[in-house]
Amino acid sequence: MAIPCKIATATARNALSLYSSLSLRPPPLSVASRSVTIMNNRQSHSTSTPDIDAIFKQKRALRSKVKKELKNMDPALRSHEDSAIQNVILEAPWFKTCKRLCAYISCKALREVDTSNILSEVLQNPAKDGDSFTKKKLYVPRVEDKNRNMRMINISRIDDMIANSMNILEPAPVDADGNEREDVMQANDPVDLLLLPGLAFDKSGRRLGRGGGYYDTFLMNYQELAKERKWKQPLLVALSYSVQIMDDGVIPVATTDIPVDALVTPSGHTQVQH
Numbered sequence: 078m079a080i081p082c083k084i085a086t087a088t089a090r091n092a093l094s095l096y097s098s099l100s101l102r103p104p105p106l107s108v109a110s111r112s113v114t115i116m117n118n119r120q121s122h123s124t125s126t127p128d129i130d131a132i133f134k135q136k137r138a139l140r141s142k143v144k145k146e147l148k149n150m151d152p153a154l155r156s157h158e159d160s161a162i163q164n165v166i167l168e169a170p171w172f173k174t175c176k177r178l179c180a181y182i183s184c185k186a187l188r189e190v191d192t193s194n195i196l197s198e199v200l201q202n203p204a205k206d207g208d209s210f211t212k213k214k215l216y217v218p219r220v221e222d223k224n225r226n227m228r229m230i231n232i233s234r235i236d237d238m239i240a241n242s243m244n245i246l247e248p249a250p251v252d253a254d255g256n257e258r259e260d261v262m263q264a265n266d267p268v269d270l271l272l273l274p275g276l277a278f279d280k281s282g283r284r285l286g287r288g289g290g291y292y293d294t295f296l297m298n299y300q301e302l303a304k305e306r307k308w309k310q311p312l313l314v315a316l317s318y319s320v321q322i323m324d325d326g327v328i329p330v331a332t333t334d335i336p337v338d339a340l341v342t343p344s345g346h347t348q349v350q351h
């Protein structure tokens with residue numbers, strides 16, 4: 078059974094100096110396809126349509142392979158990689174300067190890259206904003222139903238989270254004082270950064286989730302909202318243990334899959350290649 082994770086205090090960080098322009102988007106990714114012959118009266122022609130069933134099957138197979146590898150990961154290596162990945166983020170200029178972000182609350186039982194140091198840092202310490210200090214605004218996921226509906230809800234404390242049916246900690250829609258929490262889709266200001274979980278990633282920005290379609294649906298809606306409001310699109314950054322990084326071509330891609338802009342791995346930060 079899954080165990081909700083405790084939020085740890087931020088640890089000392091490596092002084093990693095990372096900077097690169099992160100505003101570039103990856104090109105559209107190729108989609109696995111099959112050639113379909115259409116008989117049209119006496120003419121026949123070939124067209125390329127996504128073979129959705131084949132893609133789903135390949136995704137399922139890759140998910141179980143990666144889950145096994147995560148299960149077999151040495152605990153000392155896991156702990157080392159958890160710290161290294163979080164330190165990369167905590168020292169990154171795009172993290173330091175971000176004002177509003179969405180991040181996942183990591184779940185140990187799902188063997189996800191730990192985000193507890195990052196969440197503690199965001200919730201405890203104001204960030205330097207020019208000459209003044211302001212707190213970053215944090216939104217975390219809340220699953221509404223099994224039909225791909227996930228909201229990102231603003232929280233300012235970690236201790237009023239409750240475990241959902243998947244045993245992931247998430248906020249109640251109202252806070253302890255009975256006030257409705259802000260949904261990022263209703264906010265007046267855009268988020269600059271999204272920290273994403275997942276099962277497998279590659280250097281071209283492909284990302285394989287757990288099969289719920291929650292993030293792809295949320296990202297599609299949020300990117301549309303940002304476009305409508307003429308906001309800068311948020312930077313999409315995925316967190317990945319080394320065993321989760323795949324060679325190019327290994328991750329099956331469907332048309333609804335949204336690529337990430339950057340991958341943070343234990344050895345640093347990889348900007349998606351264009």
Ligand SMILES: Nc1nc2c(c(=O)[nH]1)N(C=O)[C@@H](CNc1ccc(C(=O)N[C@@H](CCC(=O)O)C(=O)O)cc1)CN2
Nearest residue numbers: 181182183184218220227243245274286287289291292
């Ligand atoms: N920490 C965290 N929060 C998150 C997500 C996530 O991936 N990680 N989500 C991202 O979508 C949403 C929840 N989606 C989830 C989808 C599947 C499973 C899960 O336990 N899957 C099992 C397999 C279940 C099955 O196959 O029947 C597993 O992966 O082992 C958990 C959360 C929102 N919150």
Ligand SMILES: Nc1ncnc2c1ncn2[C@@H]1O[C@H](COP(=O)(O)OP(=O)(O)OP(=O)(O)O)[C@@H](O)[C@H]1O
Nearest residue numbers: 136285286287288289290291292293294297333334
């Ligand atoms: N934007 C979308 N609109 C409609 N259906 C979608 C969308 N995004 C995903 N889906 C559907 O959700 C299901 C799960 O998708 P997929 O296998 O890509 O999940 P995933 O990799 O776990 O994604 P996520 O990280 O978003 O949970 C599929 O049936 C897919 O077609």
